[in-house]
Amino acid sequence: MDQTAPQKGTVTQRAIEQIKAMIGEGRLEPGQRLPTERDLATQLGISRSSMREAIRALTVMGVLEARHGSGIYVTQLEAGDLLETFGVVADLSRGPRLVELLEVRRVLESTATALAAARITPDQLADVEKHLEAMNATDDPEEILSHDLAFHRTIALAAGNDTMAAILEGLSSRTFRARVWRGYQEEDAFARTRREHARIHRALVARDPEAARAAAAAHVGEVEEWLRAQLDE
Amino acid sequence: MDQTAPQKGTVTQRAIEQIKAMIGEGRLEPGQRLPTERDLATQLGISRSSMREAIRALTVMGVLEARHGSGIYVTQLEAGDLLETFGVVADLSRGPRLVELLEVRRVLESTATALAAARITPDQLADVEKHLEAMNATDDPEEILSHDLAFHRTIALAAGNDTMAAILEGLSSRTFRARVWRGYQEEDAFARTRREHARIHRALVARDPEAARAAAAAHVGEVEEWLRAQLDE
DNA sequence: CAGGCCGTAGTGGTCCGACCACATCTCTGG
DNA sequence: CCAGAGATGTGGTCGGACCACTACGGCCTG
Secondary structure, three states: OOOOOOOOOOHHHHHHHHHHHHHHOOOOOOOOEOOOHHHHHHHHOOOHHHHHHHHHHHHHOOOEEEEOOOEEEEOOOOHHHHOOOHHHHHHHOOOHHHHHHHHHHHHHHHHHHHHHHHHOOHHHHHHHHHHHHHHHOOOOHHHHHHHHHHHHHHHHHHOOOHHHHHHHHHHOOHHHHHHHHHHHOOOOHHHHHHHHHHHHHHHHHOOOHHHHHHHHHHHHHHHHHHHHHHHHO | OOOOOOOOOOHHHHHHHHHHHHHHOOOOOOOOEOOOHHHHHHHHOOOHHHHHHHHHHHHHOOOEEEEOOOEEEEOOOOHHHHOOOHHHHHHHOOOHHHHHHHHHHHHHHHHHHHHHHHHOOHHHHHHHHHHHHHHHOOOOHHHHHHHHHHHHHHHHHHOOOHHHHHHHHHHOOHHHHHHHHHHHOOOOHHHHHHHHHHHHHHHHHOOOHHHHHHHHHHHHHHHHHHHHHHHHO
């Protein structure tokens, strides 16, 4: 009966798919500006409210970006944009799933660290050292955590796989780390963490991928094991 | 000035954070039904339209689920629910990022296969064999792809880490595989893929994690290398 | 002429109220 | 006792109005 709409699913869902398809087919380039919400709604034959929901959905996915007063734009579709929601998983996960997430992180982090050992540039290595020293120079947990994150982030970026780095970023999101950290530091974890970080750094300097992989795996595995023990009690 | 709203960001964004916080704090349990859109809007002091956008956002994140005529419910917050959007990344990625995604998949898939070699049950192994045989018994590319996906999915589930399995599911999403497959099968890839799958299967039967890891890494690496070569031309 | 100021048009953000489509329960009639 | 018809409540959609912000251009001033 109708010329375009096969009428499957909700109107909003259809709009989401159509815009996604436009980008997939290359009709919308990264960075490009879309028509106004009102025009888009007219083109697809739906109301502005429904169109806004579709846009909101694509926005949280990191595909679109809405700038108040300016317009709607396609993001650069980089790994960081699209994998931002990954952090939500970590935030809402609890119990056994936290261990699973840590297991995934251990696998990826060890690989990324190994790659970094082979590819890291002097500049990046200097950055790593900067965060390492800053981390050892203070006792403020908040600051330590901040440099801890930057330490691993720099290494992940040095691995040369932005997608992997973006996933690791999500897995190490602030609240995630902070929550695990809270009870972890009760024991002698501070000193141990410093030793592990130093070990990772030495492997990077030595450009030894296998040592780097082992050090990173042990580092994450340490937390993982502790958390696993916590769950058993 | 105000009693509740710190007035940061858009109203919708605030609503998203608030609902997310409610779940994070455990005030909303998985599977539980939320108040109606109208009530929620009233509670948070915003309009129903804005509340709907917030709900839509949380829906695409896999946190909430709206059932027409029934109500809004919190999902089980399982890995599959939350990582569904991961497939979108694969769908919209192109060029160098496809290689990066395959690299991530290679790392995770090889680990998952190694774990499966140690943990797979006889029932699961029978499933794997079923898909292996079905894959070899037909020439329909569509059917082959379907069993290929199921083959790896079963193995990933046997690894015992649902989160890892969910990520791999996203990375192997239908369109992603199909797109890479299209030109890949021009060469003698069919026979090679069969050999590789058989090799993975043998490693599982032998309960040899290292052999399984190597076989899986080679399997994914094969496609990865082909794609990398394609990009260079 | 150069530069900054300000008005204005256009954009996304929010709100309202109405109606539709669907699921569920309830009440009725057999 | 059960099945069907209805009533009720829910999410889904729509249209229009107004607000908040941005961007651009013309105006005014120095």
